[in-house]
Amino acid sequence: MIIFYDIPSNLPVKAWSPSTWKTRYLLNLKGLPYRTEWVEYPDIAGLLKSFALPPTEPDDPLLPYTLPAIYDPKTKRAVAESAVIAAYLDDEYPETPAVIPKETRAFHAAFQYAFRATVQSAIAPLFLPRQLPCLTPASQPYFRCTREQMFGAKMEDICPPSKWAMQWAEIERAFGVVAGWLDGASDGRVTFLGGATSALSHADLSIAGWLLWMQFVVGKESEEWKAVERWHGGRWRNLLDVLEPYFDHSR
Ligand SMILES: N[C@@H](CCC(=O)N[C@@H](CS)C(=O)NCC(=O)O)C(=O)O
Structure with a gap:
């Protein structure tokens, strides 16, 4: 195992x-x-x-x-x-679904770089401080210390509530860039590989991982998350729905 x-x-x-x-x-x-x-x-x-x-x-x-x-x-x-x-x-394990076929590995490296520069960098200021209380006591001091070094600011000053709306607009804009990539590649559907939802890629799983984390941090029932679900034609909610059968966290 x-x-x-x-x-x-x-x-x-x-x-x-x-x-x-x-x-x-x-x-x-x-x-x-x-x-x-x-x-x-x-x-x-x-x-x-x-x-x-x-x-x-x-x-x-x-x-x-x-x-x-x-x-x-x-x-x-x-x-x-x-x-x-x-x-x-x-x-x-070649008998299992492939998510990062050899011919897509260079593309995936470029995707990872571009996704970091757009979405991850937009998410970080708003989400890292709000992630802190979700961590266990064993991780909180380390997380605070490393992230304060990263931003050169106290956690509380990185993105105070007065700046949340502005940062959310930035995050929506960043996801809009990714939505534009998907529009060109896959007929508006969620996947990066071949346009069929049956062929999920590592890029799809990566976007979904970030979305799930956002959902956990702000809460599934929050107005903030409900707004994300409406963005870009409901595309992000759709991606999580497609992946629902693989949302197993019991093991
Ligand atoms: N490119 C990496 C990113 C991994 C990453 O950033 N992991 C974070 C958790 S989400 C981490 O382990 N951080 C270590 C630390 O903060 O010390 C991957 O996808 O594997």
């Missing part, structure tokens, strides 16, 4: 991190047996180093080691970074 390393929250759904949901969705989609080992933020670097894995974010001196990671007892290999894990699982 594959071991899946994930970060716990103190929310009713313990699995909540955007990047680890990419891999949780994937394991569920592929139907591979796995179990979760929960890792607090301050323990991530030590875990990856114990497997002798290289930094997952070599260009980031502040946070060079990240989750998700897996350990596969079949091959006795530990693998980290969601796209690398996706490629590993596609190659190792």
Whole structure:
């Protein structure tokens, strides 16, 4: 059974991190047996180093080691970074649905770069401070310290409530850029691969991971989330609906 390393929250759904949901969705989609080992933020670097894995974010001196990671007892290999894990699982388990076929790997690298520069950078100021109370006491001090270093500001000053509306407009605009990519590629449907919802890509799972995290942080019943569901013709809600069969967080 594959071991899946994930970060716990103190929310009713313990699995909540955007990047680890990419891999949780994937394991569920592929139907591979796995179990979760929960890792607090301050323990991530030590875990990856114990497997002798290289930094997952070599260009980031502040946070060079990240989750998700897996350990596969079949091959006795530990693998980290969601796209690398996706490629590993596609190659190792070819009978399962492929999400990052070889001919799309360069595209996926470009997608990841572009998605960071648009959506992730727009989301961070509003969401990172609001994520803090969702974390366990073991992770909160580390999270506060690293994010305050990242922004060069106190958590409370990064995006105070008076700036939320402005930042939400920025986030909607950023998702609009991604909606534009999808319009060109897939007939307005959710997927990046081939235009068929049956062919989900790593990019689809990545967008969904970020959406889920946003939903967890602001609350599914909040007006903020309901607005997101209406954006861009309901496209983002549609993506989460398509992935609902793979929203298993019980393992
Ligand atoms: N490119 C990475 C991004 C992973 C990432 O940023 N993970 C965050 C959690 S969502 C993390 O582990 N951060 C470590 C830290 O803050 O120390 C992937 O998709 O695997």
